[in-house]
Amino acid sequence: MSRPTTQHLNPPTGAGAATIAGMFLDRVAGGANDEAFRFPAADGSWESVTWRATGERVTKLAAGLLALGIAPGERVAIVSGTRYEWILADLAVMCAGAATTTVYPSTIADDVAYILSDSDSRVVIAEDPTQLAKLRERRAELPAVHTVVLVEGGPGTGDDGDDGWVIGLDELARRGAELLAATPDAVTARIASIAPDDLATLIYTSGTTGRSKGVRLTHAAWAYQGGTLASERILRPDDLQYLWLPLAHAFGKVLLTAQLAIGFATAVDGRVDRIVDNLAVVRPTFMGAAPRIFEKAHAKIVTTVAAEGGVKAKLFDWALSVGMKVSEATLAGRPVPPLLALAHRVADALVLRKIRDRFGGRIRFFVSGSAALAPDLARWFHAAGVLILEGYGMTECAAGASVNRPDSYRLGTVGHPLPGTEIRIAPDGEVLMRSPSVMSGYHQLPEATAGALDDGWLATGDIGEIDADGFLRITDRKKDLFKTSGGKYVAPQPIEGKLLALCPYVSQVIVHGSGRNFCSALIALDPDAIRSWAAGQGLGDRPYAEIIGSPAVRDLVQGYLDQLNTQVNRWESIKKFVLLERELTIEDGELTPSLKIRRKKVEDAHRDRLDALYTS
Template sequence: MRAPRPNPTRHRRPEEEPADLAPISDPDLTVVTQIRRRIAASPERIAFRHRAAADPDPHAAAPPADPADPATWVEHTWADFGAAAEAVAAGLIDLGVAPGDRVGILSGTRYEWVLADTGAMFTGAATTPLYPTAIDAELVHILRDAGVGVLFAEDADHVRTLAAHADQLPGLREIIVLDDRPGEAAAAAPGRVRTFAELLAAGRAALAADPGRVAARAEAVTADDLCTLMYTSGTTGLPKGVRLSHRAVAYQGAVSTTIGFIHEGDSHYLWLPLTHSFGKVLLGASYQVGAVTTIDGDVNHLAENLAAVRPAFLACVPRVLEKIHAGVGSAMDAAGGAKAALYRWAVAVGGRAWALRCAGEPVPARLRAQVALADRLVFAKIRARFGGNVQAIMSGAAPLAAEVADWFAIIGLPVYEGYGMTEYAAAATVNRMWAWRAGTVGWALPGTELAIAPDGEVLLRGPGVMDGYHGLPEATAEVIDADGWLHTGDIGRLDDREFLRITDRKKELFKTSTGKYVAPTKIESTFGALCPFTAQIVVDGPGRKFVSALVALDEAAIRDWAARHGLGSLELPHLAKAPEVRELIGGYVEQLNATLSHWERVRRFTILDRELSVEAGELTPTMKLRRRTIMANFRHLLDSHYAPH
């Protein structure tokens, strides 16, 4: 089915939304109630699908007859899921988990993550998710700060890391390893490790002896109880624990019914980190509407999985969309000849039609016919890579460059940007399929109030606001005022139709020595869309005469380019110094500068001999820049930009 092309300018104000999209009004709703209602409402419908290799549960359903490789997949009905989650809960109760306790989950996105999270909530405990890529200091800090006593760990490597810091984690008494490789994890931390399969078996035995033990705990959970203690990425300093109640998290799931991206029985592909609030709200939407969620956190499987499961809805982060856009363009350039010419023609005619739609003008019949031909010959083939059934792509967590958003709209895969933050339990605004304005992050969600402070800061108030930062009352008071407004730290503005446009982070705006303000995020996202050969660009210039930048190459993309252009060594340090690469990147910097005001333009840049990394503390686990660390690590290079030449 073709993805619908929405009008890029909306026709309704927020108060004119359809009557059945009223604000969520149940103040007593909990995530536990949402899940149990879904299980009761559609027990025999498929709830989750995942790769068979990830499943240690001998009670899992048989592989499905359809998609492409049936032996690869395992499916679970809502009844299957509910029974397994209850067994996890019963096993946790046997381990002494009490209401209000924190249960940690140190794992990538996988089906067992969802069972661990649900099982913990069924006991009345709160989950504390941890990124599997987090550095040791952050792991220790979060586990100690949250008071985690029982932890789900993905594999033996994580168990070994935890064992190495056992003296710093006296409160961590039990580790449940998800990957069942007998003896390997237990050898790393004797006496404290059991497998996920062992926990399930113990839980089932406990339920056989006392069938009501989990139900009693689940029914006692209230909307005011802590649902999750989720730690921010920590772009400056150590992560802070964000206390999110069941009311806040359940609101996010419930409000998903008002947006219309996903419906009961729809196929939804989930690969984003569940440690991030964006991933958690996508789970909540599945609970609320009863979607079929294919779950696989391995981004290397993304392309093949999309073709196999043919999702109707896909959520992404901008970096992935930028890479897809750049990858298609590079492939067409490499193909050359008639194929490249056809692609450029298709994008050109599609772009002309899109510009007319954005301006609210009619598309002439001749141009409509050209677009239809371009769709048949080019765009449909690109959409097929996404499974051919995607009705909506949602993007969040960072700004999406306008050029990338336009390209996806042109090929018939509109991207609906949203905006939110962990401190609001995820989403606060989003474009609707029937009401969309390109380049904005949409309207506030029903039930959410939005305001712009005199200095341009975006303020939020509503059910999603956190209870506060864990153990940090002063930090909480800095961001939540006496009237309940959450101060986001983001700069934005509302247009004439009340669509929100985010322009930058308040703390990241800087002023050059000439007195001009510069928004680095805007420059960085624009360059990311223009240049397919870079992983990151970092803009510098506070108090300087001009703006400069550090450029980190995308190793795979630049090595492929170098091989096609006959460069000798393909090692990244060599390529970073090659004059041909310098000339290539310089051309894209010139294109960038053509879009900027004169005081924003990048006057000098250095190409780094490596990619930025989470391990070096330069990126958060969600791939956001840690500017303070980057500036410290590369201060000598930045200073050289301003030395006399």
């Protein structure tokens, strides 16, 4: 049997030696008057708070949890979208010596009840009446939950008609203030009792198949992540982060941990439809995002220019072609010829800078994670002067395993491992990792834990390779690979990524072909992009279903598929396709809360239409 390929670096000094609660106290003490967070106020402006103010609020909320009887190690769930109060609640839970159970606000009532019951959560911090309704609906199944704390739209005193089951966030802080008046060191004493290996977070994976599993992550796991990012100097104290990522997801959580370790400020607003508008106002220096955000931004820019046509479209295409030539030279380490450099300055002034201005004009880089980013899309943004650093990890390793650095990156890869993290490739191509941030196990699932961990090595389920320079490339999910009836293996994700980068009208795509004699695809189009295109074709007044079903739209998509098929192997080419009538959604169970497609569910829902492709 061949030996696995391994890539690893030395750990940073002291990584994993702290607790998140201790890191928070250190940050408050070391930068009390520095800006910590800013968030949207009721009047639409942005309100800013210092670390001192954040520390005072967190301490009262942590004391409030102690007043509710929360014991060390017990779970407190947060069912909320990304907002400043989510961060306060999470820090308060850990400062109370408890552990946060994270729940996406899009989770249906049945799954919320399962997560709260399986985690044995005692208190739930719920965002609003919508989330509270889910809890009330399943209250009989949640005997361990003795208190619900409502962030907005609820009671302030606990007199809510539920026998005190629901209280407001301000009420929790008030009870905390009373406890602190009697016992001033209650919270600091609890923090001092926390050990690095104590449970900090219980994150339920939004798996594409089966019930979610609770991933147990310790204080040491998160502290390692924060300490490593600080030692790598990828992020700086003078950075300003824009944070919209779901904080129920490990990617969002690790960026908060990095903030504690490094000290930069964060602007918080989880409303996805506000990202572009907010970036122009906040003008951050970096932002983490899933690939879908970059796909939509690219589609919006390209389709808007195409709709305008004429001289503007020709100028745009010229400027991007110049940017692409400069990008290729830069990535290859070649000098840019003088005439090309001159053309690039003109292209940048007229077009490329305007693309960057859409993101506030100060972005040093974006960080892409949670799913694969199409290399062609990364190259398009690089040509526009926008650097996207792709990283790799999973919930089971507290989000981060490897990442491209601003001064050392290779597009199409996920960079080098973090210091202290070892990555090797098994003989079958699966990526294995060993790291201080790897989970202690799946909650109450010893068999699943044993199946994922072997002598400290985590089996990721991803297929990858390490190049001669140590850059890790992820090619697909092991379970997503399929074999055609002709015996050829197909990795669908790279093909899907190519189509998403080629066609600005495609929103989601699933390449299908297991056991079939050719590959086909289920394709969902972006409603805004396709309506804009249809308006230019004289179809703008027709119902959306009629637009999607028109021969013109099929011809449009087929044209992009023809381009795609010139870039893949013959057995990977898409021979036929189905246009879906709408985008896939979280609400219909077709996407996970982290926007991964539940392939089997979607394929099963359209099985008849797929079968018809192979019989016609």
